[in-house]
C-alpha cells in the first residue's frame with residue numbers, strides 16, 4: 001500500500017482521474033455496457049454532483065471510484081497511483097484510509113448504537129478503544145448528534161440516521177466522501193439539511209465530496225455538475241454553489257439545525 005498512501009504524490013496529479021473507463025456487466029448477448037468511456041478528473045477540495053437518468057451508470061462509476069468495483073477497460077488513478085496495479089489488500093487499504101462512503105439506505109447496523117456504528121471503521125483498523133471512542137464522539141458531535149450516541153438506528157429519524165452514516169464515513173478522516181443518492185430516502189427538508197452539512201464540510205474542512213443525485217435542488221449545493229447519459233459524460237460544468245459563504249450555515253449550525261429532526 002506504500003504506493004497510494006506514503007509515497008509523495010505525482011506533481012499536480014488530481015485526487016481522482018478516470019481515463020477511458022468502461023464497465024461491461026455480463027457477457028455475450030446479455031452484456032450491458034454500463035460505462036462507455038469515462039474521462040474525469042477531480043481535484044482535492046472539489047464538491048461535485050453527478051446527475052443523470054436512472055441506469056446511466058452513476059452508481060457503477062461511484063463503485064469504481066470507491067474501489068468496490070474495477071473497470072473492464074481504462075484507467076483509474078488515485079493521487080497519481082494507478083489503482084489497477086494494486087492488489088486486493090492494497091485496494092482495501094486505500095479504501096479504508098482514503099475513501100468514505102454514504103449510501104441512500106444509510107447501511108447502519110440495526111442493533112448497534114450510533115456510537116458503536118461510528119466506531120466500527122476504527123475497530124477494523126485496530127485502533128485502541130479509548131481512541132475509537134473519542135474519535136466517534138467527536139464525529140457525532142460534528143454532525144449535530146451529540147447526546148444521541150446511545151440511540152439505535154430505529155430510534156433516530158431518517159435524517160439523523162444519515163448523519164450517523166456521514167459521521168461513520170468521516171471518522172477515519174478520508175480524503176474524499178463518496179455519496180450515492182444520500183438524500184434519496186429523505187423528505188425535502190431533511191435532504192436540504194444533509195446537503196447543507198456536506199457543503200459546510202467541503203467549505204470548512206476542504207473535504208472533497210462527490211455525490212450522486214437526480215434532484216436539481218440538491219445538486220445546486222455543489223460547485224460542479226457532471227451529467228451522465230447512457231454510460232458517457234454528457235456535460236461537465238462549474239456553477240456557483242447555492243448559498244453564498246456569508247449566508248450559508250457553518251457545519252456546526254447546519255448540523256444543529258437538523259439535530260432534532
Ligand code: ADP
Pocket residue numbers: 025026032033034052053054055056057058059060061
Ligand atoms: P444508475 O446508478 O445511473 O441508475 P447503474 O450504474 O446502477 O445506473 O447501472 C447502469 C447500467 O448497468 C444499468 O443498465 C443497469 O441495469 C446495469 N447494471 C448495474 N449493475 C449491474 C449488475 N451488477 N449486473 C448487470 N447489470 C448491471
Ligand code: MG
Pocket residue numbers: 058059060
Ligand atoms: Mg444508482
